[in-house]
Amino acid sequence: MNHPNWSMGAKITIDSASMMNKGLEVIEAHWLFSLPYEDISVILHRESIIHSMVEFHDTSIMAQLGTPDMKVPIQYALTYPDRLPIVSGKRLNLAEVGRLHFTEMDFDRFRCLKFAYEAGRAGGTMPAVMNAANEAAVAAFLDDRITFLQIEDLIDRALENHSIIENPDLETIQEVDKETRRYVKSLL
Structure with a gap:
């Protein structure tokens, strides 16, 4: 837990x-x-900094990064398309994070x-x-x-x-x- x-x-x-x-x-x-399951993949990311990524036809990838806190996505869902400030939210400091790690999912x-x-x-x-x-x-x-x-x-x-x-x-x-x-x- x-x-x-x-x-x-x-x-x-x-x-x-x-x-x-x-x-x-x-x-x-x-x-x-409306995506086929073959076009949806999951990778293991232990830091929980990248919350989603989208790969475009030109192979570039856009990612949404943030601290592991659901306040931002919940607020955005409630206020879309606006983005409001979160006063109590911790800012993401990538230098402090240092590295991001990714691993293929083990379905077994x-x-x-x-x-x-x-x-x-x-x-x-x-x-x-x-x-x-x-x-x-x-x-x-x-x-x-x-x-x-x-x-x-x-x-x-x-x-x-x-x-x-x-x-x-x-x-x-x-x-x-x-x-x-x-x-x-x-x-x-």
């Missing part, structure tokens, strides 16, 4: 450790920007990120199943009923157990969510 760069709630801290938060962001990027180590790509590509109700299974599994972990690595196992079993429903309506998604949570609880 002690993230090296961020102060977050319990669930988000666990999702960060399992990389499920990045998996959910991959699915969001797919829908928000971070299975939740792999699940997100697979569920997103499968479509239909699979992303809802993945999310519901993750929420139920993380809750069980926080209640000391399972180990950290069992979170992945429960999500995997829920995804394997589910038969995809294509083009679900909201009512179907809500029912699949409830069924998945019941299924995960039955495995505990």
Whole structure:
């Protein structure tokens, strides 16, 4: 529960450790920007300074850098397209940071990120199943009923157990969510 760069709630801290938060962001990027999953990549950046990058057709990359603090993105989301000053915000000092490090993602180590790509590509109700299974599994972990690595196992079993429903309506998604949570609880 002690993230090296961020102060977050319990669930988000666990999702960060399992990389499920990045998996959910991959699915969001797919829908928000109409990008195929093959064009969305995740790299490990331990300093949490670069929050996003976009590569253009000419291969140049633009990145959004800032201190590990959600005040700026939340404020920007609320005030878009304006940018307001944040009086209490710490300024990013790149000389103080010194270096930025990047590592390819290990999908064997971070299975939740792999699940997100697979569920997103499968479509239909699979992303809802993945999310519901993750929420139920993380809750069980926080209640000391399972180990950290069992979170992945429960999500995997829920995804394997589910038969995809294509083009679900909201009512179907809500029912699949409830069924998945019941299924995960039955495995505990």
